Amino acid sequence: MRQFILILSLLQLAMILSGCYDRKELEEQAYVITIAVDKTDRDNIFRFTFEIANPEVGSSATTPSTNEPAQEMISVLGTDFLSATSTANSSVAKEITLEQVRVVIVSEKLARSKEFIHLMQSAPSTVDLKLNAQLVISKEKAEEFVRHNSPNLESRPHKYFQYMLDRARETGVIPDAPLVRFFQITEGDADLFVAPYASTVKKPKDSYGDEDSYKAGEIDFHGGNVTQFMGSAVFKEGQMIDSLTGEETRYIHMMDPTFPQQVILSTFVDPLEPEYNIAARVQLDKVKVKIDYKKNQTSTIDVYITTHLNIFAIPSTEDYMKSQKKRKILYDSIQKEILKNGEKLVKKTQEEYKAEPFYWSLHIRKKFLSIKDYEQADWSNKIYPNAHVRLHVKVASLEFGKTLRQSDIGRVRD
Amino acid sequence: MFPWQKQKTEAIEKRENRKISKNLKDNIAYLEEQYSYGLNYDFESKSVHGPTGKYHLLFYSTTVNTQQLSNHIVSPLLEVKKDIPINQILSVPSITPIKNMGEAEKGLNEGSVIIFKEGLAEGFEAKIQDFKHRAVEKAENEKTVKGPKESFTESLPTNVSMFRKKIPSKDLIVENINVGMRPAMPVTLIYERDLVNDEVLENIKQRIKNITVDNIRNVEILEQFIEERPSSLFPSMLYTERPDNASNFVSDGYIAIIMDNSSSCLIAPITIWSFFHSPEDRYLRWAFANFSRLIRAIAYFITLFVSASYVAVTNYHSQLMPIDLLLAIASSRERVPLPIAFEILLMEVAFELIREAGVRIPSPLGPTIGIVGALILGQAAVEANLVSPIVVIIVALSGLSSFAAANYSINHTLRISRFLFIAAASVYGLLSLLGAILLWVAYVVSISSFGVSYFSPATPSTKSTHDTFFRKILKNERWRPGFLNPKDWDKY
Structure with a gap:
């Protein structure tokens, strides 16, 4: 009996002491907020740039602010996330931890190369790295992107990325792309993965188009931070193949039932005075996708998009509110415009990419009894590119904000 | 069992069974010797010569009501003309005849007056005790806003x-x-x-x-x-x-x-639930009472687990924290020399010191506690970089919550358990904390109070008012607590 107790207490001791193995004091760790990865001239060796948050800046209202910068940036070579971390630790005093990584930035050059998928393979096995970190593709070198990015108002890096990504996702111009989604789609091997596209280098387009038919870097603005999040990078089989504009990304949001349904802001052509635009907040119901699968024939895909519009700017001062006839015109025109743009995007994916970024493969999987059947039918190569896609757009309701009638320009000018 | 004990008991029995004698002087001499008359300054032995005979009164002057003594005992004895039995003369509410010295002594000890009469082989015990005690005052430790205010007193x-x-x-x-x-x-x-x-x-x-x-x-x-x-x-x-x-x-x-x-x-x-219930829960209306129960339930969880969770999460599971909070804690801890577990323990012990001192301190010095507690242990400790501000908040919160307990008996249980949980959390994080909670709950469920399960009516479940976390509307409380198995279960 006594021996038994002794053994028990020794076991207890082992448990107690092994507890200390995992214990880390908070202030003894350096929290990485952003990881930027670049291609080097050697294969499978990457340049990792870690942006480490300085906890002392901006976290307390009472303690006097230090002169230290809000973040520290360190750039090392490595083959995967973990080995780069340990290399970086040779210069950073505190233990570097990847637990709080919010954003993984990958340069377009690396994303377009075959090595990208090898880099990403090391992410899930890195215990610390949480898979809900966002993947962002930068047009220029990722290291440059991180170094150029210097927001004036949100000096703490994690705040900047949190607000920036949340805001851009709300307007629908960039997609939600956690690392875990990359793996889901890439391993599913049927759909395209889209990731936010960003840049800090301005190359403005000459013409002013709609407010969202840009890609990152093309917007002409002055002042503020140079960083732009706009559009998306398209990945096929773990490799980037193209980039889409903000508007196209917005339509991906409309048609993909797995994205959280959000309210997005958009403009439409004023049907009565086409030189003006109408600004609206578009609220989407969950999109419904029905696939009529016919073996060895053209399958039909029906997509039902229902929107609720809240129109809050009619610069042409056309009175849509009072006239039922004009309202009908507006309904039809908006439906037509959404339909036209949607069909254009679908056509592009069918012909150019030969795969879709809407995660529709989820809807065809249930038509097959076994995974083998499904793989044989080959959604991405055979079914989708040849399928007949029909969009059904319905504007369910229109609201006109706070005003009850438009001001009469003629009378005002008079 | 032991020979000397036997002797002692025999002697006591012999003394107690001693008969009251007809000779007044014998009785008085015996009792005066037993009660150290003359040495005990409040032991009185008074003789009263009435028209019908000679009486003798024995009593402690400090335990009897002297007004009743003179009005209802001495005066009637002096005034009565006919020779009738004493218990019919005296107008005090309780007067009983006694046969032996044991009863006489018992009566004296309880503060009664013993009356003997010359030539009578029996005495009388008149119960006119007047032990001093507090008046009925307001409840001090279990205060309620709504409901009766009186409390028990030491009588x-x-x-x-x-x-x-x-x-x-x-x-x-x-x-x-x-x-x-x-x-x-x-x-x-x-x-x-x-x-x-x-x-x-x-x-x-x-x-x-x-x-x-x-x-x-x-x-x-x-x-x-x-x-x-x-x-x-x-x-x-x-x-x-x-x-x-x-x-x-x-x-x-x-x-x-x-x-x-x-x-x-x-x-x-x-059962354990009764410690968490205040009588006010029944006096307040249903919604108000349950709101106050909810607040108290939250307080129990805070006092038991908030410090331990802080230790576990910061030491082992920092990825669970929102990054703003994490960076705020990390920056405030940058200059703190102690590990988090010791930091928490230091402040918890400091809080216990304040509490203990607050109970013992003479009331004129009371305000000192506030100054020492708030300024020195709170603010100054933070400014001296001994503890981080968030720890002060957490410990203050858990300390404050422990006093939201409705009954003082459970207050210590909560406070000691809290230390157990902190120790558990510092060993293996949330894993060991959960283990400790599991053992703790298993123990509480397993024990019983005088044969009644400590956790009933939650488990084992019985018919009852179901007055555990929340109470029902009083009209719907049909059953008496079934775990007691009362003779009548039905309230209606």
């Missing part, structure tokens, strides 16, 4: 009268059991004859009778002699100073135990 008759006032019924039994030897003190059990479970009652009576200690003077000591697990963290009797609370329990079939010299009573058997 058995007063306390019993408060019970009788609340439950005016012939079924309310007030039963005495003597406990101890030097001298034997009565322990009073109060219960409703037609409700109480006889098994539980017999269990409690047996435990009281089995006490073999020289004396027990109040219920606080008695509690420790009759409880089942004296070293357990969980009390098995409820200690309350509110007569309204006690009578609520009695009218549900519980048993109240009171003693002279105690301004509180014990309720047995008890």
Whole structure:
């Protein structure tokens, strides 16, 4: 009996002491907020740039602010996330931890190369790295992107990325792309993965188009931070193949039932005075996708998009509110415009990419009894590119904000 | 058992059985010697020469009501002309004849007046005690805003009268059991004859009778002699100073135990829920009472787990924290020399010191505690980089919450358990904390109070008022607590 107790207490001791193995004091760790990865001239060796948050800046209202910068940036070579971390630790005093990584930035050059998928393979096995970190593709070198990015108002890096990504996702111009989604789609091997596209280098387009038919870097603005999040990078089989504009990304949001349904802001052509635009907040119901699968024939895909519009700017001062006839015109025109743009995007994916970024493969999987059947039918190569896609757009309701009638320009000018 | 004990008992018995003699002088001489007349300054031995004979009074001047003595005993004895028995002369409410010296001594000890008459081989005991005690005051430790305000006081008759006032019924039994030897003190059990479970009652009576200690003077000591697990963290009797609370329990079939010299009573058997209930929960309306229950429930969880969770999360699971909070904690801890677990323990111990000192400190010095506690231990400790500000907040929160407990008996349980949980959390993070909580809950569920499961009616589940976390609307409370198995389950 006594021996038994002794053994028990020794076991207890082992448990107690092994507890200390995992214990880390908070202030003894350096929290990485952003990881930027670049291609080097050697294969499978990457340049990792870690942006480490300085906890002392901006976290307390009472303690006097230090002169230290809000973040520290360190750039090392490595083959995967973990080995780069340990290399970086040779210069950073505190233990570097990847637990709080919010954003993984990958340069377009690396994303377009075959090595990208090898880099990403090391992410899930890195215990610390949480898979809900966002993947962002930068047009220029990722290291440059991180170094150029210097927001004036949100000096703490994690705040900047949190607000920036949340805001851009709300307007629908960039997609939600956690690392875990990359793996889901890439391993599913049927759909395209889209990731936010960003840049800090301005190359403005000459013409002013709609407010969202840009890609990152093309917007002409002055002042503020140079960083732009706009559009998306398209990945096929773990490799980037193209980039889409903000508007196209917005339509991906409309048609993909797995994205959280959000309210997005958009403009439409004023049907009565086409030189003006109408600004609206578009609220989407969950999109419904029905696939009529016919073996060895053209399958039909029906997509039902229902929107609720809240129109809050009619610069042409056309009175849509009072006239039922004009309202009908507006309904039809908006439906037509959404339909036209949607069909254009679908056509592009069918012909150019030969795969879709809407995660529709989820809807065809249930038509097959076994995974083998499904793989044989080959959604991405055979079914989708040849399928007949029909969009059904319905504007369910229109609201006109706070005003009850438009001001009469003629009378005002008079 | 031991020969000297036998001699002692024999001597006592011989003395107690000594008959009262017809000779007045003998009786007086004997009692004056027993009571060290002359040495005991308050022991009085007075003779009264009335028209019908010679009387003698013996009493403690400090324990009898002197006005009653002169008006209702001495005056009638002096005035009576006919030779009638003493118990018919005197107009005091309680007068009993006594046969032997044992009874005389008992009466004297209890503060009665002993009256002898020349030529009569019997005495009389007139109960006109006037022991001093506090008046009925407001409850100090179990305050309520709504509901009766009076509390028990250190006098058995007063306390019993408060019970009788609340439950005016012939079924309310007030039963005495003597406990101890030097001298034997009565322990009073109060219960409703037609409700109480006889098994539980017999269990409690047996435990009281089995006490073999020289004396027990109040219920606080008695509690420790009759409880089942004296070293357990969980009390098995409820200690309350509110007569309204006690009578609520009695009218549900519980048993109240009171003693002279105690301004509180014990309720047995008890379940853990009763410690979390305040009598006000029944006086307040349904929604208000349950809101206050909710706040208290939150307070219990905070006091038990907030410090331990902080230790576990910061040490082992920092990825669980929002990054703003994480960076704020990390930056405030940058200059703190102690590990988090010790930091928390330091502040918890400091808080316990304030609490302990606050109870003991003489009231003129009371404000010192506030200054020392708030300024030195809070602000100055942070400024000196001994602890981080968030730890001060957490410890203050958990300390404050521990006082939201409705009953003081459970307050210590919560506070000591908190230290156990902190220790557990610092070993292996949330894993070991959960392990500790599991063991703790398993223990609470396994124990019982006088045969009643400590966690009922939650588990084992029985018919009852279901008054655990929240209470029902009073009209819907149909059953008496079934875990007590009262003689009558139905309230209607």
